[in-house]
Amino acid sequence: MEARTEARRRRASASVIAWAVARFIGIVVITYLGLLAVTFFIGRVVPVDPVLAIVGDRAPASVVAQARKEYGLDLPLYEQFVLYVKNALTGNFGRSVLSTNPVMTDIARVFPATIELATLGTIIGAVLGVPLGVLAAVKRGTIADQIVRVVGLVGYSVPIFWLGLIALLIFYARLGWTEGPGRIGIAYEFTFTPITGFYLLDAILQRDWGAFRDIFSHIILPASLLGYFSLAYISRMTRSFMLNELSQEYIVAARAKGLSETRIIWRHALRNAAVPLVTVIALSYAGLLEGSVLTETVFAWPGLGLYITNSLQNADMNAVLGGTIVIGSVFIGINLLSDVLYRLLDPRTRER
Known part of the structure; x- marks a missing residue:
């Protein structure tokens, strides 16, 4: 009898796991198809003819017709979409008009710069934002709380491109504390050899400390701006999560047992608040990856955001749509x- 009960329990558990996996895969497929559908129809409604962008507006009609046939643009719309999805799934976004390289080749070259910038910005935002959020929650209603909230409000309200220009004017042009726009100085541009595409890591691997200092001096200013933007979001959410945890009964019980306030805050309240914070930090990171276009433009940072901007200005729609799909895929x-990590860290969500 017990064996049958155990077998039923295992079958039920396996069924639940299988349903969760199928649901997860279904969400991924539907979301990605939605992303492809949106980018496909954007590419068809913009007032830019991709064929003319490739062959030129003075090309003979026969050349234009041949190009349309070659790229499948003479097919019915639904057939074009099927071909578009097939190409996207294989990483084929065509060739860039500007560089004449395959779009994925260009993206593989520029995307590490964006990842490096967004990663450092997220680290800065999390390292400073979490303690500030905890401080604001613990000192609720005090001047410290008001200062943290104002700092976060400024980070949300002030346009990041304006902050970038001011930062360049002060820390680069006036004080000379950092290097200016770009990713690496001209003194190292032709002597430094990238390995992984992540310049800070490459400099460490090669033990080229002069190049490391130069690269760090270039990245610290734009990364700090992105970090400030991330800090505003993370500190606000940390404060909200901590206020919720500090009002729970287990905090009252911990104080009644005589535990120190420091231990209650950092070992108990923050530990429970850290579960939703994982999602917040992950979403902040994804936001910096997709939202660093203005920062990269201001600082001439050769990342994916600047690549998409330049492509858009030159009607290079293959590059624009390819970059958009890559960023959307990373965001998804x-x-x-983050959803998987949330479920792993919080056992209560596994039963839902």
Whole structure:
């Protein structure tokens, strides 16, 4: 009897796991198809003819017709979409008009710069934002709380491109504390050899400390601006989560047992608040990856955002749509990963 009960329980558990996996895969497929559908129809409604962008507006009609046939643009719309999805799934976004390289080749070259910038910005935002959020929650209603909230409000309200220009004027042009626009100085541009595409890591691997200092001096200013933007979001959410935890009964019980306030805050309240904070930090990271276009433009940072901007200005729609799909795919992946981590860290969500 007990064996049958155990077998039923295992079958039920396996059924639940299978349903969760199928649901997860279904969400991924539907979300990605939605992303492809949006980018496909954007590419068809913009007032830019991709064929003319490739062959030129003075090309003979026969050349234009041949190009349309070659790229499948003479097919019915639904057939074009099927071909578009097939190409996107294989990483084929065509060739860039500007560089004449395959779009994925260009993206593989520029995307590490964006990842490096967004990663450092997220680290700065999390390292400073979490303690500030905890401080604001613990000192609720005091001047410290008001200062943290104002700092976050400024981070939300002030346009990041304006902050970038001011930062360049002060820390680069006036004080000379950092290097200016770009990713690496001209003194190292032709002597430094990238390995992974992540310049800070490459400089460490090569033990080229002069190049490391130069690269760090270039990245610290734009990364700090992105970090400030991330800090505003993380500190606000940390404060909200901590206020919720500090009002729970287990905090009252911990104080009644005589535990120190420091231990209650950092070992108990923050530990429970850290579960939703994982999602917040992951979403902040994804936001910096997709939202660093203005920062990269201001600082001439050769990342994916600047690549998409230049492509858009030159009607290079293959590059624009390819970059958009890559960023959207990364955003979807990080969202799904944060959801998985949330469920792993919080046992209560596994039963839902």
